[in-house]
Amino acid sequence: MPMPRPSASTTYEKSRTSTRHPLALTIILSTALLALSPAQAANLTDNRRSGYAFMGPPLRAMQDDDMTNPASLWQRDGETLWAEPIGEAGRSCADCHGDAASSMRGVAARYPAFDRTMNRPIDLEQRINHCRTAYQKAGPLAFESHDLLALSTHVARQSRGLPIAIENSKALHPFLAMGRSLFHERQGQLNLSCAQCHDDNAGRSLGGATIPQAHPTGYPLYRLEWQGVGSLQRRLRNCMSGMRAAPYAFGAEAFVDLELYLMWRANGMPMESPAVRP
Amino acid sequence: MAKPLIKVPPTAKKGEIIEIKTLIAHPMETGYRAGLNGATLPRDIIRRFVCSLDGEEIFSADFSPAIAANPFLSFFTRIEKSGSITFQWTGDNGFSVSETVEISVS
Amino acid sequence: MSSPISPPCAVERRRFLRQTAECAAGAAVTLLLAIRPARATPEEMRAAIRQTIGPAAPHDGRVLLDLPPLVENGNAVPLTVTVDSPMTGQDHVVAIHLFNEKNPQPYVASFHLGPRAGRAQVSTRIKLADSQQVIAIAQMSDGSFWQGGAKVIVTIAACVEDVN
Numbered sequence: 259m260p261m262p263r264p265s266a267s268t269t270y271e272k273s274r275t276s277t278r279h280p281l282a283l284t285i286i287l288s289t290a291l292l293a294l295s296p297a298q299a300a301n302l303t304d305n306r307r308s309g310y311a312f313m314g315p316p317l318r319a320m321q322d323d324d325m326t327n328p329a330s331l332w333q334r335d336g337e338t339l340w341a342e343p344i345g346e347a348g349r350s351c352a353d354c355h356g357d358a359a360s361s362m363r364g365v366a367a368r369y370p371a372f373d374r375t376m377n378r379p380i381d382l383e384q385r386i387n388h389c390r391t392a393y394q395k396a397g398p399l400a401f402e403s404h405d406l407l408a409l410s411t412h413v414a415r416q417s418r419g420l421p422i423a424i425e426n427s428k429a430l431h432p433f434l435a436m437g438r439s440l441f442h443e444r445q446g447q448l449n450l451s452c453a454q455c456h457d458d459n460a461g462r463s464l465g466g467a468t469i470p471q472a473h474p475t476g477y478p479l480y481r482l483e484w485q486g487v488g489s490l491q492r493r494l495r496n497c498m499s500g501m502r503a504a505p506y507a508f509g510a511e512a513f514v515d516l517e518l519y520l521m522w523r524a525n526g527m528p529m530e531s532p533a534v535r536p
Numbered sequence: 537m538a539k540p541l542i543k544v545p546p547t548a549k550k551g552e553i554i555e556i557k558t559l560i561a562h563p564m565e566t567g568y569r570a571g572l573n574g575a576t577l578p579r580d581i582i583r584r585f586v587c588s589l590d591g592e593e594i595f596s597a598d599f600s601p602a603i604a605a606n607p608f609l610s611f612f613t614r615i616e617k618s619g620s621i622t623f624q625w626t627g628d629n630g631f632s633v634s635e636t637v638e639i640s641v642s
Numbered sequence: 643m644s645s646p647i648s649p650p651c652a653v654e655r656r657r658f659l660r661q662t663a664e665c666a667a668g669a670a671v672t673l674l675l676a677i678r679p680a681r682a683t684p685e686e687m688r689a690a691i692r693q694t695i696g697p698a699a700p701h702d703g704r705v706l707l708d709l710p711p712l713v714e715n716g717n718a719v720p721l722t723v724t725v726d727s728p729m730t731g732q733d734h735v736v737a738i739h740l741f742n743e744k745n746p747q748p749y750v751a752s753f754h755l756g757p758r759a760g761r762a763q764v765s766t767r768i769k770l771a772d773s774q775q776v777i778a779i780a781q782m783s784d785g786s787f788w789q790g791g792a793k794v795i796v797t798i799a800a801c802v803e804d805v806n
């Protein structure tokens with residue numbers, strides 16, 4: 259959905275006027291929140307709950323044990339791919355990064371992250387593809403392809419249990435503001451915003467499902483509905499279908515801005531990747 | 537696709553009852569679902585699983601399309617001697633995967 | 643296939659969620675009616691049981707079917723069957739068969755055990771198309787059959803992937 263990119267300040271005014279809260283106070287609050295460290299942000303919002311908290315014991319058990327978590331199958335493939343030399347450079351991920359258990363520890367918890375060559379944030383899947391094209395001289399992997407999900411699952415697994423830590427850098431602020439604006443923008447035939455479900459009505463029921471707070475703590479994750487592993491962008495596309503909105507294309511800048519905002523909003527919450535969700 | 541995940545204790549006491557767990561990547565396509573173009577997706581399932589110790593069957597299973605994608609199984613066996621535990625999954629479209637794990641009995 | 647989505651709901655701000663839920667539920671029901679083949683009836687389940695175990699009438703008891711009472715998605719419902727048996731050479735479970743009422747096919751799976759199993763317990767994950775009863779039947783070495791069942795409620799998610 260093409261839309262002009264507003265500056266940070268106009269984004270806030272635009273988004274906040276669509277909520278019930280007094281405008282002046284929320285502008286101050288949201289500006290203040292952006293200036294806080296992740297730990298401070300976590301303290302302010304300790305009523306945040308992962309989607310894990312909304313699941314029944316059987317699904318939690320399925321996620322907690324690598325032997326029952328089907329995403330382990332993807333992660334194991336990613337471990338194999340990590341060590342495979344590819345591309346014209348004939349180089350593997352391991353040739354540069356060594357053992358993922360140490361070199362990738364905490365990395366997924368910091369993505370999307372600002373990339374200087376792109377001059378904008380990129381997400382973990384784009385980072386993997388950047389390595390492939392720039393350093394391994396191999397073609398990029400398609401979004402949602404088995405190999406890309408396997409690699410991102412393997413990388414994200416190394417952050418399990420670590421707090422989400424989106425950097426509080428000025429360079430990211432305009433993109434955070436854009437993501438925040440998208441989160442509050444009404445869209446689709448149902449004229450809904452993300453915030454109307456996931457902020458205003460989280461914990462209540464939509465159809466037979468409990469509405470979670472939309473904290474992306476476990477991506478890539480195994481979704482029972484998909485019967486496979488998928489990325490956060492795939493989940494966001496499903497949300498947009500539910501709103502009867504035309505989903506953005508995979509890799510769209512708007513998606514990365516939204517991912518960035520959602521991860522920032524979950525700063526300090528522990529990573530669960532790869533999670534299991536219904 | 538990934539090798540199956542198999543959990544067998546590496547060692548056991550003679551006569552001990554051990555739990556064996558397996559997880560294998562497979563779509564278990566039922567044959568009842570419509571694909572993107574509206575046409576029914578053809579059935580593609582694992583039909584049989586056999587677990588043997590040194591060639592002697594200790595557990596087996598017959599699957600229908602109702603077994604969930606990426607099938608998980610857990611079962612028990614009494615271990616009397618060291619040996620090779622073989623796992624074999626066979627199914628539609630020539631699907632056949634075999635794995636062997638050693639167990640040492642003291 | 644024509645779109646199962648009902649005409650856009652007239653949404654008023656305070657009622658949007660309830661109506662969204664209704665739209666989603668309505669769409670889901672329409673979708674189910676449109677794509678699901680005729681489901682197995684309990685009668686068909688009885689026929690499938692006869693086909694698997696023969697004319698024997700299973701006794702109630704000795705079989706514990708552990709199934710969550712409510713699941714958020716029917717695509718992978720974890721279950722454990724435990725049969726009360728000494729698992730000796732003279733007295734053991736030969737097989738455990740699983741059946742359901744409302745999937746397109748009532749037969750789910752069979753597990754073949756013997757005295758070597760030591761413990762008559764099997765776990766797996768199954769698909770359930772709807773809220774329904776699942777039945778486990780154990781075939782004993784003395785030729786008798788025992789059964790246990792469990793009911794499970796399967797809820798339908800709201801914002802699902804639009805594949806059809």
